[in-house]
Amino acid sequence: MQQSGVIRDYALFGATAQMRYTEPVATLDAGVLVAVKSGNRLDPLREIYDFCAVRGYRAAGEAIQVGAWPAQFIPAFNPLTVEAMEEAVPADFDGVPLRVVRADHLAVIALSVGRAKDWARILALLESGSVSRTAIAELAARHGLADAWHRFENRFLND
Amino acid sequence: MTDSEAMLRRQAQWQKDRRSLSWPEKIRMAEQVRESAERLRDRPGPARTLPPSGPARRPYLATGRCPEF
Numbered sequence: 001m002q003q004s005g006v007i008r009d010y011a012l013f014g015a016t017a018q019m020r021y022t023e024p025v026a027t028l029d030a031g032v033l034v035a036v037k038s039g040n041r042l043d044p045l046r047e048i049y050d051f052c053a054v055r056g057y058r059a060a061g062e063a064i065q066v067g068a069w070p071a072q073f074i075p076a077f078n079p080l081t082v083e084a085m086e087e088a089v090p091a092d093f094d095g096v097p098l099r100v101v102r103a104d105h106l107a108v109i110a111l112s113v114g115r116a117k118d119w120a121r122i123l124a125l126l127e128s129g130s131v132s133r134t135a136i137a138e139l140a141a142r143h144g145l146a147d148a149w150h151r152f153e154n155r156f157l158n159d
Numbered sequence: 160m161t162d163s164e165a166m167l168r169r170q171a172q173w174q175k176d177r178r179s180l181s182w183p184e185k186i187r188m189a190e191q192v193r194e195s196a197e198r199l200r201d202r203p204g205p206a207r208t209l210p211p212s213g214p215a216r217r218p219y220l221a222t223g224r225c226p227e228f
Contacts, residue, residue, distance in 0.1 A: 016186060023177040024185040026192045068190050094183050128178055 006051045009035040011088030013081075013101040013109065016069075018121055020091060021103045021130035025121075029063050029070040033085045033101065036075055044075050080143045084109060103130035108139045111148050123156060133157065 001007050011017075014031030036044045052064045063070030076082040084105035091100045101109070107125045110118035125131045133153070140149040160168075177185070 015189070019185040019189060020182045023174055024180070024188040024192070026196065027189055028193055028196075068194075091182065093186070 001048065001051055004051065005037065006047045007034045007036055009076075009085055009099075011085040011099040011101045012091075013084065013106060015121075017100045018106055018124065020100050021106075022124040022128045025124070029072045030066075032071055032073050033076050033081055034073050035082070035085060045073055048073050080105070080109060080112060083143075103128075104135045104139050107131050107136045108143060108145060111136070111140055111145055111152060112143070114148070119152070119156065122152065126157075 002010065011033050012030065013033050014029075015025050015027035016030040019025060034045075034048065036047065049059060049064065052066075053059070057064050057066055059065075060070045063072040065071075074081075076085045084101045085099075087105065088099040088101050091098050103125050107122045110121040122136070126133065126136075137146070137149055140146055177188070180188070
């Protein structure tokens with residue numbers, strides 16, 4: 001898709017990316033951050049859906065079924081997700097090269113979303129040792145989330 | 160330590176040990192969990208028991224007056 005010019009960049013994020021760093025977690029789909037060429041159009045994902053459709057990958061709700069997984073493509077929508085995608089690390093999945101969002105970006109994206117499962121994701125990443133509180137604090141501050149991080153620390157990490 | 164505490168500790172350790180699995184192995188494990196969840200979701204649920212209706216069991220329907228609680 002990248003070679004065909006449909007997307008400029010991509011990185012796996014969400015729970016499937018989290019599992020690279022933590023123990024397995026339950027999830028229903030695979031999230032993929034993408035930078036699309038037609039980012040300003042009203043329907044930025046159209047070319048991705050068309051690209052997949054001609055190759056036999058059918059749409060399933062908000063996602064596209066790829067093998068066993070519904071893949072949900074999400075355009076990088078703010079400076080944090082753009083940076084997460086651009087600084088993603090290469091990974092190998094059974095011989096298939098993939099780009100995966102770093103643990104610190106996963107934690108701060110979770111912080112910005114703020115659902116219960118996002119709190120659990122941050123705690124799991126910290127517990128796995130794949131990211132430190134300092135790294136999250138620095139990245140959160142850089143993206144205007146310092147207050148959110150302080151609240152999280154007070155609620156879940158400080159005695 | 161009680162038996163229950165020991166069991167919980169062993170379970171927590173077992174869960175933490177799964178962290179050392181390879182990424183593809185963890186994804187496959189999540190895939191199995193997802194398939195199980197979908198099968199459970201597709202199963203018909205238990206029959207719902209509706210509260211009794213009619214004036215015999217709910218006299219306020221006949222009188223038009225709300226019961227006092």
